[in-house]
Amino acid sequence: MCGIAGIFNISGMPIDQRILCAMSDALVHRGPDDSGYHIDNGLGLAHRRLAIIDLAAGKQPIYNEFGTVCVVFNGEIYNFHKLRAELEGYGHRFSTSTDTEVIVHSWEQWGDECVQRFRGMFAFALWDSKSETLFLARDRLGIKPLYYGWLSPDVFAFASELKSLRKHPHFRSDISWPAVEDYFAYGFVPDPHSIYSQVRKLPPAHHLRISKSRADSQPVKYWDAQFGTCSAELNVASIAEELVDRLREAVSSHLVSDVPLGAFLSGGVDSSAVVALMAELHDAKPTTCSISFGTPEFNEAQYAEEVANRYKTIHHVRQVEPEDLSLLDRLASIFDEPFADSSAIPTFRLCEITRQWVTVALSGDGGDENFAGYRDHRLHRNKQRLRALMPKSFRRALFGNLARIYPPLYQAPSYLRARTTFQTLALDEVESFARGRMIASPEVRSQLFTTSFKSELQGYDATEVMRRHAIDAPVRDPLSLAQYLDMKVYLPSDILTKVDRTSMANSLEVRVPLLDHEFVEWTAQLPSHLKLRNGVPKFILKKAFESRLSNTTLYRPKKGFSIPLANWLRGPLKQRLLDCVDSPHILESRIFNHGSLKRFTTEHINGYRDHGPLLWALMMFDGFLRAHNS
Template sequence: MCGISGIFDTTGERAIERDLILRVNNTQSHRGPDESHVHLEPGLALGHRRLSVIDLATGSQPLFNQDGSVGVVFNGEIYNYQELMAQLKSMGYLFRTRSDTEVIVHAWSAWGEDCVHRLRGMFAFALWDRSMQTLFLARDRMGVKPMHYAWLPDGSFIFGSELKVLTAHPGFARAIDPLAVEEYFALGYIPDPRCIYQNAHKLPAGHTLTLRRGAAGRPQPRAYWDVRFTNANPIALKDAQAELLERVRESVRLRMVADVPLGAFLSGGVDSSAVVATMAGLSAAPVHTCSIGFDDPRFDETRFAQQVADRYQTDHRLDIVKGDDFDLIDTLAWLYDEPFADSSALPTYRVCQMARQHVTVALSGDGGDESLGGYRRYRMHLGEEAVRGRLPLALRRSMFGPLGRWYPKADWAPRSLRAKTTFQALSMDSVQAYCHSMSQLRSDERRALFSPAFQRSLGGYAALEVFRHHAAQAQTDDPLALIQYLDYKTWLVGDINTKVDRASMAHALEVREPLMDHQLVEWLATLPSDFKIRGGQGKLIFKQAYEPLLPRDVLYRPKMGFSVPLASWLRGPLKVRVRQALLGPHMRGCGYFNTAAIDRLVDEHNSGLRDHATALWMLLMFEAFLRLNAGDTSNG
């Protein structure tokens, strides 16, 4: 696991200063504390920060082929590198290392841009082919590893693992993109390919970007992979359960290859527990496991994690997050480089911090809910779809639209009485309804929050367009498959993978994700949706498959999620900070917000009249971003 960076003169071969590439590369030194190297030649600079995991002795980067004509900087792991290495050796390619990095160099020489189709793993890399004057960027299919890039006014192209690499370049202009602000306050993160800054981009998952020196125009990213939901596999449920166990076992086995200490996160949920159970079956030694608990029992799952740890006799470590563990706000704002409002980034940071004291590589259960139908929102959406399927949209709008407007927002009430969101969703089409359910702040709440001037700068744009764009590519009319596809393109990449990448790399910890193996994802997309959700039970096939391996309490208890007690924090120990930050100069001076609306949110939350924890946390993280970038941003 590493950090990569680079500067490429697209127009010629102007010299690039060594101090410049060193400076931008070292902004991400936390990603690779073991080594730092750069390569310079006319019109090109490549930088690499290394966390040594495989081939500790000879895996340094940038890594070039024998004649020095093709080189790469690479972040991630290629899990099938040994198989590819054997294949490439049979084709006559010579290897000087045992690293997966050298496989990429020779795979390019053998197969060109199609090399990405051969790679199984998590990766973001930039490859330079001097003979072709070509810079080739690629990102893994599930977007586990990040890649940011931008064109500068002088014709230079810059890229890096983190956005801070771009902002460290003196030629990069930090003009905030209003559309990114709209997307952030809708979703709590800024989805690919947008960044908070207008001229910065994220390379989308499953895409490549090819730049040829001297070519006219700016090339666009090209998709090389997508998941297709057929839901037509004729396999019987019992046979599918057996095959699922074998596929997960293979995926975990591939991810247990490392030349450094390896362990796993164990939250007590189904997915991480299944990964640990599988690891235990593949390892002669006890598996190292780490859990984070909370001193608030409403958010604590440690007793379930302990059941799994006891069953498999893991080397288990537990840390408790205290009720006042919120001193990471500025740390997180710096790590994520742009506004990011998933509060579970706090315990994720802590569990990575603890894990790194004992291991360098940790396996996680991320991705299981998306592929297997584990979220409660999936079941709710399918229930709403049953109603939408019986009544035409015009009738639903006239019937449920007014109810959605008039029904009170009962944050304090039991879930069964919180009907406002459901009424609103029933008045919408399927894609709009799912965007509505995924929105941290609904469209009406954002309109109330934004100033009139800022709303005009949006030009009518709404975050719903992100979901519309992806839905048009989904090629499925299955209700569950459609929202799973939408989650793959938005939530999984923009929130889950971003959260884990930044939190883990802050501690130079590599996290691997066996349930996001693309071959496993492709196979799961062939299964009927009722293998995943049936009779109100999510993850049906997964839970039944693991019944012999995991306690029933772990498999069938209600999902808790990795949450923190935000509402009480914001009314209690964070109360003064919230008021000072949200009513302070950065928020008032940026011109984005209706300050009276912020005043009302703060007052209503503090009084206990309403629960505005989500909105206040989003605003607090946005203020931290503005403050850390004070003087460098403007509303473009």
């Protein structure tokens, strides 16, 4: 994998090579093998390379045969052999065996529409010197990141990570208040916002064209997943067989590499399915890597070992202990903006151990979004069925009143804590789903923030993130809407961000065959009853792999890839939490109501309520502020 960065001075002012080099050097972890630059008439491109394909001739930037088009590219184009043959038929001449060179010739042949031809994960910047046009594009699912912004009226810059943009002298570190609201709602900053007002994220499946004559261009969407248009009754056995064939083809396309390749193996159905197909496709034994936990209720290492033994993989395991907290101070520098998914710690450790053995790893990410694997998907469908039974006004009044009179019962068993269920049933479909995805409800955030900060928000609420995507969602039923919203928000801004940053911090490339866009398009068309049936999530995926994986692997309750966060904050992280609440960076930010922070912390430490996700988010925000102000 690689890192890219660039500067476009639309006034034509010459590029300061020292600035461009500093932006590139900030990305050395993404590409430790080589660096390359292109400077031309107010335009500067930089590339850091992690060599994967055509190790000898793959240095970037890469040009067309006339030197008029060049590209810096982060990712993999899996269908580049087919595209190359097609382009050669049109008369294009190639000088390397890389997938990168396909991009420049595709631009010459098809212009903006070239992105429709690419099958893979990518973020790239292409310069066409004839038209003096800079073209940026990001893959359909958001596997690879791309930040951009106008650092002054005449200076446009972009990079794979924020730390690169911070090296430009025109960068301003003004914090985006809506991004803070989003962060304390979801635990991450969803695109198109970044934590900085001056910088945005190019959304997945979008491209952006900037030229000296048109500096006001906006991102253009070029793809979307169309959900559930198939309503015919389908044969389960034949669909399961086709699923395996399609996933096998996706996995096969992701195995192209000139360096050692392996896989993450959690022991869950998604990664196990990928490993099973790798073993079928590979003559050599696959290398697999797992993380185990000292806390039994979070540990799935024995299930990963079962799959590894079944397919005779070369298996490596590392245990993460409660005392393994040395990464906390690094997280801010790894992510550049606040990021509160605590599974970033085991994910980093997984990438760290995997990089000892291979340079490329396949993962099982995307299975939950494709096949309705999250608990929230089932809950959302069931709640929406109940909403549909009664008029909106009656439902709001009934469940709103029940929520007000029902006691909180924070320490009672989950089946008795119905207050939250009543609250969400009183809401509309989108707001209800958004709340289910939040680490802190609007009521908690209202207590968390100061009056002055809330006034800065000018009425903005993080629910708008979901509403924006739901307006034109190409879905037909509540389950598909839940999948679609996760595919647009949670997947790119949390799951894929976590994997990209932690893998790149270890100079490891991670590929996600379950997010091959052709496979995603096919799964999206499957009816919802094949994804969630009789309370079984990922029904058709599990059915498809019954001959390849044990029932224990397929049908045991989902654990997820998490850490014992609540206990950590009451134990080894207790003092750090208390110090965070009184941190000068937190106090001086004027964002937080200090009394509320004290109360949330006391309630959590004493076991009265579980504020773990919110308090972890606060600690990660404090780490960001310390790095931000340094």
